[in-house]
Amino acid sequence: MEWNEILTAIFLALGVLISLTGSLGLLRMPDFYTRLHTAGKSDSLAQTFILGGLIFVTDNWQVAVRLLMIILLLFFTAPTATHAITKAARLDGLEPWRRG
Amino acid sequence: MRYLIFVVLLAGFFGLLSGQFHNGFLMVVGALCIALIALISARMALVDEESYPDLGTWVRMSLYVPYLFWQIVLSNWDVFKRVWDPALPVSPQLVRAPFSTRTAFGTVTFANSITLTPGTVTIEVLEGEFLIHALTTEAADGVKDGSMEAQVKRLEGAIK
Structure with a gap:
């Protein structure tokens, strides 16, 4: 394998691991709000690793720039979406779970 | 221009x-x-000084993004450990954190940064304070210690 393929493999593996953690958290967390913590946000780092890792194997600088733009776009939209969902739950009167 | x-x-x-x-x-x-x-x-008068800030804001923004990214990595690691821990050591809670950013841009960046770092989600922006859902006590304290706010305020710089 070329060095860039190895780099991509490492980035993809990290991204997959973080995604898996997000999914596991979704199953294990006790309520809606805590699930959003793992689901909505492990994604922000996972997508950066997966899309960022792909940049190393593009044969075209335009594709690399487009990937960077997608990463940036998700960085702005992901927290906004999480916030919108959380606020909707709050307005609906959903009480957060508490230990004990 | x-x-x-x-x-x-x-x-x-x-x-x-x-x-x-x-x-x-x-x-x-x-x-x-x-x-x-x-x-x-x-x-529609969409192109104002807020959507097209001066060069200095762009420079400060490029300094802020690496800081934010590092915070995201750190807190992802924290959530990562807790999710895989058999005991699931979380203690979710609502906290109120005051903010004193001067611009809408700064407030939005601050709120989004809190949401981006795992462990905390901004639920609502109230008068002078955020309502935040924190996954752990440590995450709640982390928001209130003001280090991120200091960074956002540096980012705001001299916007009028």
């Missing part, structure tokens, strides 16, 4: 996404679209 930057950015965006520089028809259509968008944006 702002409209010049606006048009250059639109042209760059179109060029990057299409990449068909050899296709004369597409380039002409692109130029027409940019002219139309600039016209509509001018009528």
Whole structure:
């Protein structure tokens, strides 16, 4: 394998691991709000690793720039979406779970 | 001047996404679209100092992004450990954290940064404070210690 393929493999593996953690958290967390913590946000780092890792194997600088733009776009939209969902739950009167 | 930057950015965006520089028809259509968008944006007064800040803000922004990214990595690691821990050591709670950012841009960046770092989600922006859902006590304390706010305020800089 070329060095860039190895780099991509490492980035993809990290991204997959973080995604898996997000999914596991979704199953294990006790309520809606805590699930959003793992689901909505492990994604922000996972997508950066997966899309960022792909940049190393593009044969075209335009594709690399487009990937960077997608990463940036998700960085702005992901927290906004999480916030919108959380606020909707709050307005609906959903009480957060508490230990004990 | 702002409209010049606006048009250059639109042209760059179109060029990057299409990449068909050899296709004369597409380039002409692109130029027409940019002219139309600039016209509509001018009528709607969308291009103001907030959406097109000065150069200094861009420089400070490029300093802020690596800081934010590092915070995201750190807190992801924290959530990562807790999710895989058989005991699931979380103690979710609502906290109120005051903020004193001066601009809408700064407040939005601050709120989004809190949401981006795992362990905390901004639920609501109230008068002078955020309502935050924190996954752990440590995450709640982390928001209140003010280090991120200091960074955001540095980012705000001298916007009037």
